[in-house]
Amino acid sequence: MKRGAALAAALLLVSCASEPPKSLVTPFPPVTKQPLPTPGKPAQPHAQEPMRGVWLATVSRLDWPPVASVNGTSPAQRIRQQQQSLIEKLDKLKSLGINT
Numbered sequence: 001m002k003r004g005a006a007l008a009a010a011l012l013l014v015s016c017a018s019e020p021p022k023s024l025v026t027p028f029p030p031v032t033k034q035p036l037p038t039p040g041k042p043a044q045p046h047a048q049e050p051m052r053g054v055w056l057a058t059v060s061r062l063d064w065p066p067v068a069s070v071n072g073t074s075p076a077q078r079i080r081q082q083q084q085s086l087i088e089k090l091d092k093l094k095s096l097g098i099n100t
Contacts, residue, residue: 053100054093064089 057063061070069081 051100052098054098056089 058065061067064086065082066085069078069085072078072081
């Protein structure tokens with residue numbers, strides 16, 4: 001029994017390597033710092049703000065356009081209603097802090 005334990009311990013020690021195995025996962029590229037803005041050059045606006053977006057589903061009029069604009073009498077009326085509806089929806093999203 002002691003001989004088997006000694007053999008197992010010897011195999012365990014032999015299997016240990018001084019270097020870790022190479023990763024099979026592709027590493028991320030190194031991160032580079034953004035240069036500081038130079039005087040006289042405008043900085044990029046909102047570079048540090050988080051991006052928040054929204055998806056407007058137009059399939060089956062789930063989010064846009066409204067049913068009334070699809071059933072309008074003239075093309076000009078439908079276009080005007082759809083534009084107004086989209087402007088109202090975008091203004092509402094802007095007021096909620098959605099920025100894309």
